[in-house]
Amino acid sequence: MTPAAAPPPVVGVIGGGRMGAGIAQSFAAAGSRVVVVERDESAAAAAIQRVTRGLRQAAERGTLAGPPPDRVVVASSIAELPHDTDLVVEAVFEDAALKAELLAAAEDVVHDGCVLASNTSALSVTELAAVLRSPGRFLGMHFFNPVPVSALVELVLAPDTTEATRAAAIRWTHALGKQDVVVRDSPGFASSRLGLALGLEAIRMVEEGVADPEAVDTAMRLGYRHPMGPLRLTDVVGLDVRLAIAEHLHTMLGERFAPPRLLREKVARGELGRKTGQGFYRWQ
Structure with a gap:
């Protein structure tokens, strides 16, 4: 049988x-x-x-x-x-x-x-x-x-x-x-900690007028072979999610994870990325 x-x-x-x-x-x-x-x-x-x-x-x-x-x-x-x-x-x-x-x-x-x-x-x-x-x-x-x-x-x-x-x-x-x-187990593990550090610095660059989001993302895609730039990825993840993680890591790891003013302003306006149709990019 x-x-x-x-x-x-x-x-x-x-x-x-x-x-x-x-x-x-x-x-x-x-x-x-x-x-x-x-x-x-x-x-x-x-x-x-x-x-x-x-x-x-x-x-x-x-x-x-x-x-x-x-x-x-x-x-x-x-x-x-x-x-x-x-x-x-x-x-x-x-x-x-x-x-x-x-x-x-x-x-x-x-x-x-x-x-x-x-x-x-x-x-x-x-x-x-x-x-x-x-x-x-x-x-x-x-x-x-x-x-x-x-x-x-x-x-x-x-x-x-x-x-x-x-x-x-x-x-x-x-x-x-x-x-x-x-x-x-450590704050942000490996992926969130490294990914957030890059994303926050990209937001600061836009905030400071260094370059627009498309230029920052293109630099990382073509220069470092990232499949998606850090600002487009932030839109996909959700700006509110990124802000919550940044606030947590700021408390745990100090000022290098302080959320940029631009990130807080966009979240306050409801510009949360792909899920709301507007973040650093406009989404269909």
Whole structure:
């Protein structure tokens, strides 16, 4: 008798915004069953629409083998996560208290072998781990936008993260067809710290009249072979997101991460980048 195939792994994604939907789409495309948790039925419906649209577009582009998989469901409560969930990725906005609350709630629902992760781009993974009964099964899994086509996941280890958790996170990353980089927990990790330093200096150059945004970005694209200039990337990430990370790192690391006046002014005017149609560039 042929042994029954192992059931596909179950992944919970808390938060169905742009990043959460991208994470859910990536795991579904890789063969996992995915449960996306949003705060209410309306938000859950919007989340599943994002994931479904992303999978359909991937199939149309030929980057998805076969038709879009029907492996994603939504829930309006963490309590609805299946007990046999293998991985939970929290992907809400950068609010440490909210992230800690959601991670602790997930720990109460899933089995003891489930890996818990946060998609934070700058918050302390060590502090988030401290709210858990079993901090060893937790780490940061920092995905990049847009998640389905990005090649990297930054794995951030807290002091208590076990080797088994580290190894499991690497396996999950490779299953998505992405490369891992493993760093220890420190303000801004490696990617956000370096990326923000470049982005803030580019904003200061525009503020000081050194060059316009297009010139700054072209210099980095053609001179240093960056796929996207730092100001266009700031528009894609969101000026409000960049400001929040800058304020956090300014507190932790000092004046070199002080947010430029121009960044604060644009955020105050609602010029947040691609998501609002205006940032350093005008977007359709």
